[in-house]
Amino acid sequence: xxxxxxxxxxxxxxxxxxxxxxxxxxxxxxxxxxxxxxxxxxxxxxxxxxxxxxxxxxxxxxxxxxxxxxxxxxxxxxxxxxxxxxxxxxxxxxxxxxxxxxxxxxxxxxxxxxxxxxxxxxxxxxxxxxxxxxxxxxx
Amino acid sequence: xxxxxxxxxxxxxxxxxxxxxxxxxxxxxxxxxxxxxxxxxxxxxxxxxxxxxxxxxxxxxxxxxxxxxxxxxxxxxxxxxxxxxxxxxxxxxxxxx
Numbered sequence: 052x053x054x055x056x057x058x059x060x061x062x063x064x065x066x067x068x069x070x071x072x073x074x075x076x077x078x079x080x081x082x083x084x085x086x087x088x089x090x091x092x093x094x095x096x097x098x099x100x101x102x103x104x105x106x107x108x109x110x111x112x113x114x115x116x117x118x119x120x121x122x123x124x125x126x127x128x129x130x131x132x133x134x135x136x137x138x139x140x141x142x143x144x145x146x147x148x149x150x151x152x153x154x155x156x157x158x159x160x161x162x163x164x165x166x167x168x169x170x171x172x173x174x175x176x177x178x179x180x181x182x183x184x185x186x187x188x189x190x
Numbered sequence: 191x192x193x194x195x196x197x198x199x200x201x202x203x204x205x206x207x208x209x210x211x212x213x214x215x216x217x218x219x220x221x222x223x224x225x226x227x228x229x230x231x232x233x234x235x236x237x238x239x240x241x242x243x244x245x246x247x248x249x250x251x252x253x254x255x256x257x258x259x260x261x262x263x264x265x266x267x268x269x270x271x272x273x274x275x276x277x278x279x280x281x282x283x284x285x286x287x
Contacts, residue, residue, distance in 0.1 A: 070233075074215060085201025087219055093212035096276040122203065161278035163213075167206045 064101065064157075067189040072100060075182035076166060080112045082176050086122060086169035092185060093163040100187045102127050102164065105152025107181040109137050111144055115175025118142035122169040123179055125152045128162050142175070152183070160190065191235050191242070192217060192255040196285040197224045210283040212275050217252055225287035229253070236270030237263055259286065 061067075076089040094100045109123045123137040135152035158164075166181045197219060199207040207221055213234045219226040229252065245263055248255045264284055271282045 072213075074213070076215065085221055086199075086203055086206040087201065087221070088199075088206045088208035088216065090215045091208070091211070091213060093275060093278060093280070095274045096278075124203075161275065161280070167203075169201070169203070169206075 064099070064188045065186070069186055069188045072185040072187040073183065074164070074166075074185065075180075076168075077180040078168070079178050080176040081168075081170070081179060083115070083119065083170040083172050083174070084168070086124075086167050089166045089168055089179075089181065090183075091163060091165045092183065094158050094160050094187070096160045097190055098160060098187050099190045100158045100162075100185050102152075102154060102156040102158065103184040103186060104154035105135060105164070105181070105183045106149070107135060107137060107152070107166070108149040108178075109139075109147070110178040111141055111146040112176040112178060113174075114142050114144060115170075115172035117173060118175065119171030119173065120169070121172070121177060122167065123181065124167040125150075125164070125181060125183070126167075127152060127156050127164045127183070128158050142172075154184075191230050191232070191237070192227055192250065192252055193230065193259060193284075194225055194227050194257065194287050196287040197221070197226050210281050210285075212271060212278070212280070212282050223287075227255070234274075235267050236274065237266060241266060259284075 074090040125135040133153045135150045164183045201207045214228040217227040
């Protein structure tokens with residue numbers, strides 16, 4: 052019988068001084084606004100981070116006149132990573148759009164995430180919520 | 191820590207209004223006047239409880255707000271960022287507004 056084991060010289064990532072670095076935003080009945088960064092997270096030197104999952108939800112509360120482009124933008128691995136975007140012109144009360152970002156992304160130092168929102172309409176209000184669930188650990 | 195900082199950007203895709211802070215959550219932004227109140231996690235700003243005791247603080251619904259951080263505290267934050275985010279090419283700058 053041959054016995055083998057996986058060579059492992061160090062602890063797994065989840066046992067390397069982990070900390071929760073989750074960032075989130077929740078905005079209720081927000082009117083038109085230029086594109087703004089609701090949150091950012093940057094991986095520190097000597098650390099790495101796992102984006103376990105990301106989620107964004109948008110809902111129209113009151114109609115715009117006229118409607119303009121709605122943006123709810125999640126970026127992971129800023130500059131070269133994966134995006135999850137909501138871009139629409141929906142103008143019906145209680146219109147809802149949600150999206151789950153790709154999870155399981157490992158990010159190295161200086162990489163990170165960002166969440167932007169924008170509403171180029173005139174009048175009308177919307178709800179926005181977004182979360183990046185992030186675990187940070189020693190590189 | 192919640193503080194009021196200068197906003198940069200023009201409010202369009204690719205150049206959003208933002209604070210030049212490595213990790214933050216926006217509490218409120220005034221695009222007309224170019225400022226924002228942001229929350230910076232403790233491990234990100236790097237100021238110790240002793241450092242913070244010296245600063246003016248106001249209690250708010252979102253936790254402690256520091257309306258007038260001293261230049262010494264800002265210098266400490268910048269020094270902390272230089273080490274903590276070594277290797278980052280992004281501009282990290284805390285400017286009071």
